Amino acid sequence: MEIKFKNVIYEEFNLNFLINSNEFTGVTGEGKSTILDLIKMKYLAKGEITFNDIIVDKSNLNSIRKSISLVESNFPKQAYLDSVKEYMEFIIKYYKLSIKDPDKKIQDSLKIVGLNQNILERNINTLSKSELKLVQIAISLLSNPEIILLDEPFLDLDTKNEKKIYMLLLKLKEQYKKTIVIASINSNMLYKYTTKMIFIKNSKVFLEGKTKEVYTRVDYLKRNKFEIPDIVMFTYKAKKNKQVKIDYHKDIRDIIKDIYKHV
Amino acid sequence: MENIMEIENLNYKNIFKNFNISIKKNQFITISGPNKCGKTTLIKILDRQIKTNNSIKLNNRYLEDYNIKDLKERIGTVIFADDNSFLFNTVEEELMFLLDNKDIVKAEKIKRYKEIIKRFKLNKYQNVNPNTLYKNLQIKLKLAMAIILKPDILLLDDICSRMSRKETTEIHDILKYLKEEEKMTVIMTTDNLEETIASDILYIVSDGNVLLKGKPLDVLEKDNVLNRLGLELPFMMDLSVKLRDYDLIKEPELDMDRMVDILWK
Numbered sequence A: 001m002e003i004k005f006k007n008v009i010y011e012e013f014n015l016n017f018l019i020n021s022n023e024f025t026g027v028t029g030e031g032k033s034t035i036l037d038l039i040k041m042k043y044l045a046k047g048e049i050t051f052n053d054i055i056v057d058k059s060n061l062n063s064i065r066k067s068i069s070l071v072e073s074n075f076p077k078q079a080y081l082d083s084v085k086e087y088m089e090f091i092i093k094y095y096k097l098s099i100k101d102p103d104k105k106i107q108d109s110l111k112i113v114g115l116n117q118n119i120l121e122r123n124i125n126t127l128s129k130s131e132l133k134l135v136q137i138a139i140s141l142l143s144n145p146e147i148i149l150l151d152e153p154f155l156d157l158d159t160k161n162e163k164k165i166y167m168l169l170l171k172l173k174e175q176y177k178k179t180i181v182i183a184s185i186n187s188n189m190l191y192k193y194t195t196k197m198i199f200i201k202n203s204k205v206f207l208e209g210k211t212k213e214v215y216t217r218v219d220y221l222k223r224n225k226f227e228i229p230d231i232v233m234f235t236y237k238a239k240k241n242k243q244v245k246i247d248y249h250k251d252i253r254d255i256i257k258d259i260y261k262h263v
Numbered sequence B: 001m002e003n004i005m006e007i008e009n010l011n012y013k014n015i016f017k018n019f020n021i022s023i024k025k026n027q028f029i030t031i032s033g034p035n036k037c038g039k040t041t042l043i044k045i046l047d048r049q050i051k052t053n054n055s056i057k058l059n060n061r062y063l064e065d066y067n068i069k070d071l072k073e074r075i076g077t078v079i080f081a082d083d084n085s086f087l088f089n090t091v092e093e094e095l096m097f098l099l100d101n102k103d104i105v106k107a108e109k110i111k112r113y114k115e116i117i118k119r120f121k122l123n124k125y126q127n128v129n130p131n132t133l134y135k136n137l138q139i140k141l142k143l144a145m146a147i148i149l150k151p152d153i154l155l156l157d158d159i160c161s162r163m164s165r166k167e168t169t170e171i172h173d174i175l176k177y178l179k180e181e182e183k184m185t186v187i188m189t190t191d192n193l194e195e196t197i198a199s200d201i202l203y204i205v206s207d208g209n210v211l212l213k214g215k216p217l218d219v220l221e222k223d224n225v226l227n228r229l230g231l232e233l234p235f236m237m238d239l240s241v242k243l244r245d246y247d248l249i250k251e252p253e254l255d256m257d258r259m260v261d262i263l264w265k
Helices: A032-039 A061-066 A084-094 A102-113 A117-121 A129-141 A159-174 A187-193 A211-215 A218-223 A230-242 A252-262 B039-046 B068-074 B091-100 B106-119 B135-147 B165-180 B216-220 B223-229 B235-245 B256-263
Strands: A003-010 A013-019 A024-029 A046-051 A068-071 A147-151 A179-183 A196-201 A204-210 B003-012 B016-024 B028-032 B056-058 B075-079 B153-157 B185-189 B201-206 B209-214
Touching: A003 A032, A013 A032, A013 A196, A013 A204, A024 A032, A024 A187, A032 A068, A032 A147, A032 A179, A032 A196, A061 A068, A068 A129, A084 A102, A084 A117, A084 A129, A102 A117, A102 A129, A102 A159, A129 A147, A129 A159, A147 A159, A159 A179, A179 A187, A187 A211, A187 A230, A196 A211, A204 A211, A218 A230, A230 A252, A230 B235, A230 B256, A252 B235, B003 B039, B003 B185, B016 B185, B016 B209, B028 B039, B039 B075, B039 B153, B039 B185, B068 B075, B075 B135, B091 B106, B091 B135, B135 B153, B135 B165, B165 B185, B201 B216, B201 B223, B209 B216, B209 B223, B223 B235, B235 B256
Parallel strands: A024 A179, A024 A196, A068 A147, A147 A179, B028 B185, B028 B201, B075 B153, B153 B185
Antiparallel strands: A003 A013, A003 A046, A196 A204, B003 B016, B003 B056, B201 B209
């Protein structure tokens, strides 16, 4: 699903951007979480938001909202809900999701994220960080969303679990044709995992484009106080200080090959 | 230098098995390890939020032999995951309350308060309700509260985990000052190995034991062990060990400019 913001005004924000269907888009900068909330349409903003060329208005707002899921950075715990099953059933009721067979839907969602069914009986407080994240993603799938928004999805995860979550998101994109939006402050992560980037500054879109192209505008980003991914910074310094003809890469092994050729 | 803290044959649930660490006075220690290796539990044990017997010594006395008030004065603790709220309506009241509870002359209190506000760059927030600050600023305030009465030891659990690089650097500058000028001993856990580089000793903990221990650069060179644990090497260390494997450099180099100079003279 493609999302387009045209002069969308909310509080101090005035936003114009495009999120392409079936792509990994990254959002960074001050107010990144608010951007996710606005895409999720938690608040009513002025201006024009289109989803697949359909302009959002009061008549279609509720149905469009359901096709967008937000995975928050923390697990939004509810004190009175203990087990994963209770939690998932609560979500279905609370958001009035029209599901014919809720039990089957819950099982299917867990299957997609690669969790065993016996997690349903477990107390949420006993789950590990990666299990919590996987359950959150399973919950986000209950409404059959076309777009999944994730706020800092890799936070607190070690590299093994980070990779596991990324592979799951990749599967959701490739196999299930989901559109994935990741908000983060971590430039290394965004550079590694996204193909399109949106930079927010002073409540506006400051820069938007293909990840590899925009992140290599080092001087421009630095001047505006954005973090530069380490791998980009190193390549930039080699190019600038020594006029070496190496390319910008995402994988450190590709840099090593380039260095080997040019040393 | 003498030991300020000793962890002797610590056994706790299935998390620690005969776990030993001794910490010298005025050292900056970092502890890292994969998810669920017990980092937060360890900090809570050292802070006596979790009680153990005959396992932890502070200045050669077991923790349980201290009265709790005495212990709280010697140990300052900040745990990221702790969500306890603040008691007062302004940052100023929150900090001044701690000073008011101590027998310090008024002029000295105000001097200390002003120093802290300046050092932590909290000027703008003095009259703000601390419960309305955003999380990273709350952490910074908690750090200020933990050190305002000058404890001997500072225990920090993962406090920079949600910070940008700039915010993390700011915190580490403060830690450097606390170690060098206020002669504090700092014990910090982190998932981010980049944060361990400036410490005196880095411990890698896994399966209830110390797996690696040493100067950070020596520990971080062990890329195979760290990768197996799921720990991410800081980019420059990762680059260094890989370049060394290809005989392109001899020693790890963490500074980008110097690395570029070494590779392309």
